[in-house]
Amino acid sequence: MNISFNLNGKPASADVAPDTPLLWVLRDTLGMTGTKFGCGKALCGACTVHLNGNAVRSCQTPIGSVAGQKVTTIEGLPANHAVKKAWIALDVPQCGYCQPGQMMQAAALVAQNKKPSDADIDAWMSGNICRCGTYPRIRAAIKDAARMA
Amino acid sequence: MENIQMTARRDFLKASAAVGGGLTLGMYLPLGAKVAEAQAKTNSPNAWVKIGTDNSITIMCARSEMGQDVYTSMPMLVAEELEVDINKIKVEFAPPAEVYINSLLGGQLTGGSTAVRDAWEKLRKAGASARMMLVGAAAKEWGVDAGQCKAANGMITGPGGKKTTYGAVAEAAAKMEVPKDVPLKPAKEFKIVGNKAQKRLDTPMKVAGTATFGIDVRVPNMLYAAVAMPPMIGGKVQSFDDSRAKNMPGVKAVVQYSRGVAVVAESYWQAKKAKDLLLITWDEGPNANNDMVKVWAGLKDASNQPGAVFREAGDADGAIAGAAKVYEATYELPHLSHSPMEPQNTVADVRADGATIITPTQFQQLVPFVVAGATGLKPEQITVITTFLGGGFGRRVEVDYTIDAAEISKAVGAPVKMVWSREDDMTHDSYRPGGYYKVQMGVDAGGKLVGYRYHGTSPSISSRLFPSIVKDGIDPFAVEAIDNFPYAVPNHKLTYQMHDTGITPGYWRGVSHNLNAYVVEGFIDEVAHAVGKDPIQFRIDNLDYTEEKHKWSGLSAGVAVGGRLKKVLEMVREKSGWGKKYPEGRGQGVAVMEGYNTCLACVAEVSVTKNYDVIVDKVTYAIDAGQLIHPDQAKAQVESCTIFGQSACMYGEITVKNGGVEQTNFDGYRVVRMNEAPKAMDIHWLESNNTPGGLGEPATALVQAAIGNAIFAATGIRVRKMPFTPENIKGSMKA
Numbered sequence: 052m053n054i055s056f057n058l059n060g061k062p063a064s065a066d067v068a069p070d071t072p073l074l075w076v077l078r079d080t081l082g083m084t085g086t087k088f089g090c091g092k093a094l095c096g097a098c099t100v101h102l103n104g105n106a107v108r109s110c111q112t113p114i115g116s117v118a119g120q121k122v123t124t125i126e127g128l129p130a131n132h133a134v135k136k137a138w139i140a141l142d143v144p145q146c147g148y149c150q151p152g153q154m155m156q157a158a159a160l161v162a163q164n165k166k167p168s169d170a171d172i173d174a175w176m177s178g179n180i181c182r183c184g185t186y187p188r189i190r191a192a193i194k195d196a197a198r199m200a
Numbered sequence: 201m202e203n204i205q206m207t208a209r210r211d212f213l214k215a216s217a218a219v220g221g222g223l224t225l226g227m228y229l230p231l232g233a234k235v236a237e238a239q240a241k242t243n244s245p246n247a248w249v250k251i252g253t254d255n256s257i258t259i260m261c262a263r264s265e266m267g268q269d270v271y272t273s274m275p276m277l278v279a280e281e282l283e284v285d286i287n288k289i290k291v292e293f294a295p296p297a298e299v300y301i302n303s304l305l306g307g308q309l310t311g312g313s314t315a316v317r318d319a320w321e322k323l324r325k326a327g328a329s330a331r332m333m334l335v336g337a338a339a340k341e342w343g344v345d346a347g348q349c350k351a352a353n354g355m356i357t358g359p360g361g362k363k364t365t366y367g368a369v370a371e372a373a374a375k376m377e378v379p380k381d382v383p384l385k386p387a388k389e390f391k392i393v394g395n396k397a398q399k400r401l402d403t404p405m406k407v408a409g410t411a412t413f414g415i416d417v418r419v420p421n422m423l424y425a426a427v428a429m430p431p432m433i434g435g436k437v438q439s440f441d442d443s444r445a446k447n448m449p450g451v452k453a454v455v456q457y458s459r460g461v462a463v464v465a466e467s468y469w470q471a472k473k474a475k476d477l478l479l480i481t482w483d484e485g486p487n488a489n490n491d492m493v494k495v496w497a498g499l500k501d502a503s504n505q506p507g508a509v510f511r512e513a514g515d516a517d518g519a520i521a522g523a524a525k526v527y528e529a530t531y532e533l534p535h536l537s538h539s540p541m542e543p544q545n546t547v548a549d550v551r552a553d554g555a556t557i558i559t560p561t562q563f564q565q566l567v568p569f570v571v572a573g574a575t576g577l578k579p580e581q582i583t584v585i586t587t588f589l590g591g592g593f594g595r596r597v598e599v600d601y602t603i604d605a606a607e608i609s610k611a612v613g614a615p616v617k618m619v620w621s622r623e624d625d626m627t628h629d630s631y632r633p634g635g636y637y638k639v640q641m642g643v644d645a646g647g648k649l650v651g652y653r654y655h656g657t658s659p660s661i662s663s664r665l666f667p668s669i670v671k672d673g674i675d676p677f678a679v680e681a682i683d684n685f686p687y688a689v690p691n692h693k694l695t696y697q698m699h700d701t702g703i704t705p706g707y708w709r710g711v712s713h714n715l716n717a718y719v720v721e722g723f724i725d726e727v728a729h730a731v732g733k734d735p736i737q738f739r740i741d742n743l744d745y746t747e748e749k750h751k752w753s754g755l756s757a758g759v760a761v762g763g764r765l766k767k768v769l770e771m772v773r774e775k776s777g778w779g780k781k782y783p784e785g786r787g788q789g790v791a792v793m794e795g796y797n798t799c800l801a802c803v804a805e806v807s808v809t810k811n812y813d814v815i816v817d818k819v820t821y822a823i824d825a826g827q828l829i830h831p832d833q834a835k836a837q838v839e840s841c842t843i844f845g846q847s848a849c850m851y852g853e854i855t856v857k858n859g860g861v862e863q864t865n866f867d868g869y870r871v872v873r874m875n876e877a878p879k880a881m882d883i884h885w886l887e888s889n890n891t892p893g894g895l896g897e898p899a900t901a902l903v904q905a906a907i908g909n910a911i912f913a914a915t916g917i918r919v920r921k922m923p924f925t926p927e928n929i930k931g932s933m934k935a
Contacts, residue, residue: 067467068449075469079424084416085409087590089541090622094866097541125409138407142399142832145267145840147406148413148541148590173875180866182541182591183267184843186877188836 056117058083059127069115074098076114077124085125085151089180096179099152100124106159125151133199134158137192145183153179153189161197243370245330246378247299248278248323250292255354255367257282258290262300263319264310264562265293265402266540266592267840268896269833272401276829277319280392281327281384283351284366291401293586296565304755308565311597311707312755313796313894316829320892325382332379337372338364387827387889396831402588414560414587415619417547423452425608425618426471428478429460429628432859433704434485437461441479448474452614457607458574459600464612468619487859490702495856496532499636499699503657507697508673510683510752514691519651523642527727531639531719532921534853535703536632537861537869542590543625546605549615554581555606556615560589562596570599571606593844594707597665598630626869627861630706631854633659637719641689641727649727649742652692654682658715659705660698673698676754677707681795681901682716683752686765687724688744703856709844713795713901718849718922721791721905726918735790735909736773740766755894757797764824765792767886768801771822775884776803782914785809786817789909793902796894799824804878804906808914812926816846818880819903826890834895838883841899846878847871849904851923 055064058081065071065080077083077100086109089097093108100109101123128135134154137143144150153176160167160175167175172190181189244250250258259275259282271291279286294300296308303322304314331351338356339346341364349358354366366373392398405411430436440461442454450470455462461478465471520526546559548571555577557567564586568579589596605618620628635658642651660675669676676683678696685694708714728738745762769792772778778788785808792801805818819842828834851870855862863869904922911929912918919932 067469071467071469075467078416079467079469082418084412084418087413087541088415088543088619090865092622092865092867095541095622130408135407139399139403142403142836144400144403144406145269145836146265146541146589146591147267147402147411150406151409154407169879176874177876178873180541180871180873182539182593182844182847182871184840184872184877185836186843186872186874187839187881189874 054118057121071114073112074109097149097152099155106156133196137196141192143188149181161200245333248326249330251370260294262294263315266589270315273830277323278327281324284354310562313896328382333373333376337369413590415545417558422615423464424468424471425462425464426475427462434487436483438481438483444477445474453612455611462608487702490859495701502699503636505697507695511694516651516691516693519691520642524645525643528640531637533635535634536852537629538593538595540591543620544601545619546602547617548605548609550610556583558585574603593709623864630704632708633705635715639723649689652689654694657697661705676752681713684750687742710897710900717793717901718905725909764799768822772801776820787913791905795898798893802902802906804910806910812929816878819878820882822884824886825893837895838899842903845900845903
């Protein structure tokens with residue numbers, strides 16, 4: 052079944068079963084591997100993308116539910132986006148695997164909260180696991196990004 | 201599969217010759233020829249540097265980048281002496297080759313916090329040697345003495361305003377004789393090493409989402425494999441019914457391989473959906489009935505064996521029997537999973553005349569041998585390409601998943617990307633072994649420490665992976681942070697008893713430092729409190745200030761370092777505001793350790809709620825790691841170790857039932873999240889130009905001991921059973 056949607060501002064389509072998670076359509080069908088597979092159960096946040104501007108777990112988002120909607124991935128977050136700039140300025144990533152998900156989650160926060168408190172950041176980011184333990188730098192980078200955004 | 205691995209390891213060891221220095225694992229690969237060939241095609245003064253005619257500079261990174269910054273810190277060492285702009289170079293991951301062997305481990309292997317320690321002189325000399333050859337080539341062309349020429353920023357200048365680029369003389373330089381005497385610049389002239397403003401070279405691509413991890417690799421005509429592996433450790437496929445799976449859309453083949461059954465399809469999701477429809481009967485193997493009752497009973501029973509003595513002085517048992525006061529304790533430490541964020545995966549393309557393996561590995565040098573064993577090819581027919589690693593933590597020292605992918609590719613005759621689910625990864629890990637520990641301390645009437653007994657019982661990781669380094673019942677990787685017991689007790693006897701729990705043991709970030717440092721530092725804290733002394737001063741008063749050599753500490757300083765430990769204890773006392781008065785439920789705990797030739801002291805400040813939930817408020821470190829190469833990332837490693845260690849001591853526990861691991865994903869295996877990380881981290885360094893120590897691991901162990909001691913300070917409860925869950929804390933209350 053051919054499903055069309057908007058990916059990073061451009062039309063995209065995939066001829067796959069409608070229950071296929073958006074994650075695997077992005078990675079395998081469309082070759083957009085910036086979005087990562089971590090747990091397959093919405094427990095770790097590595098696969099976070101934006102669906103109509105909201106942060107969602109692409110591993111739990113069937114492609115059928117995405118038809119006609121707007122998807123943004125790490126590749127579509129502009130290079131001059133405040134989150135990307137803050138992440139680079141503080142050298143946040145270590146292994147870097149979870150970071151696309153962390154950044155997409157953070158981007159959705161700074162879009163709506165220009166001065167996130169520590170409690171705001173805890174509440175918003177606690178679904179995204181980082182095994183390298185970059186949390187202190189993520190927290191600082193979110194605050195910087197919110198100031199820039 | 202275990203058989204293939206063991207045969208390959210034997211072949212590997214047979215091909216080995218002694219590699220100098222350190223704790224050698226006795227490995228060696230005759231792949232020099234490949235490097236020479238690579239050199240001829242490019243203008244390479246040596247195996248570490250490639251110079252393009254366009255003046256591009258490529259520095260080879262021979263260690264696996266799994267977050268710990270080798271992608272930047274290794275090239276920084278080369279660039280310092282090569283005299284090039286570190287921010288303009290390219291970095292390439294090196295293929296397996298003899299020249300890239302880690303001298304501290306004897307293999308091309310990333311682990312043991314050895315990357316910088318091994319590279320410290322080697323890579324600066326490689327840079328200096330290449331620079332000397334480039335300058336020599338320019339001088340020869342100009343007919344002047346090399347001493348009259350100077351290299352800076354990829355340019356060479358000579359007398360009379362002569363000027364050329366590295367690129368212009370690279371071809372001639374590659375033919376120059378390799379200099380024998382390679383002087384290195386003194387620390388005060390460093391421009392790159394120690395630069396606090398240096399950024400990671402891999403950050404831009406990791407932020408853009410373009411860094412290629414193993415799981416991101418795509419090759420032409422590639423198929424995808426999802427796998428079903430036995431749920432019980434040591435199980436095998438007995439029979440399977442693929443009648444439903446093989447008719448699913450996109451499925452190309454269902455194949456049995458050594459460890460399980462793979463469904464190969466046009467996409468991962470198709471493979472995964474079909475895999476879920478397989479009906480498999482398992483041969484449950486020898487561990488079918490294993491559970492935690494058996495695991496703990498086995499460890500406790502084994503702990504009644506005398507064990508192997510790895511350090512002894514005087515008459516410990518006699519001194520304890522005659523002591524005025526005797527303190528004793530037992531500790532129970534659980535098995536743990538690595539759970540890197542990137543599940544195991546490999547792209548394998550096995551053909552009749554050769555194979556290409558593209559994989560996130562910490563041990564690229566072993567891969568050709570195991571894949572040869574699995575495919576019938578020869579090791580030299582196998583090309584290995586290392587990608588970025590989405591975390592390693594020791595899990596990717598294992599090469600099991602490269603064997604699986606190679607077998608599957610061979611069976612279907614096509615390039616295959618095998619991707620494990622999180623469940624596959626968590627239940628087919630090699631686990632930080634659990635352990636059972638008994639300790640005793642005898643104190644005389646004057647409060648002096650007179651006798652110490654330490655008896656650790658745990659599975660031996662090296663017996664499984666590198667049996668040649670296990671001697672007389674002692675695994676060097678089981679006695680870390682205890683062979684170098686840092687306190688002066690005239691009579692001591694330290695013993696180790698290995699015991700297999702039926703849970704595959706593996707090297708896990710910090711390895712047995714995590715076990716032994718918790719026991720050593722937890723117990724010394726108990727003794728300090730019992731004799732009414734301040735825990736920091738008590739440690740300083742009792743450190744071993746001799747130059748006693750430590751026999752088994754292959755990756756440690758190898759000698760008592762009381763003076764260095766005293767300095768970091770004094771520094772952490774000052775920086776942490778030690779001795780503050782806290783309300784009930786809040787407190788500070790200290791711990792100190794030498795590991796990987798780094799001396800660290802840590803003070804943790806915790807709050808314990810009425811429900812016995814632990815909150816880590818602040819962690820303060822004082823660290824003597826010698827010369828820092830990339831200071832900001834040295835700090836990042838301590839931050840990383842802290843949170844990795846915190847995950848372990850607060851939540852980490854792998855359990856088995858019916859022979860299989862019960863935790864399957866991050867709901868059952870809890871790790872620290874944003875809201876649980878320490879509210880503050882304060883990391884201080886002892887300024888030093890001494891030889892660098894390792895930083896990728898040691899704080900992982902230390903922070904656990906500091907948190908445990910802080911829980912005691914906050915509550916008066918000594919928790920000798922990890923993790924520090926409310927249940928275990930309550931269970932540790934004195935009756």
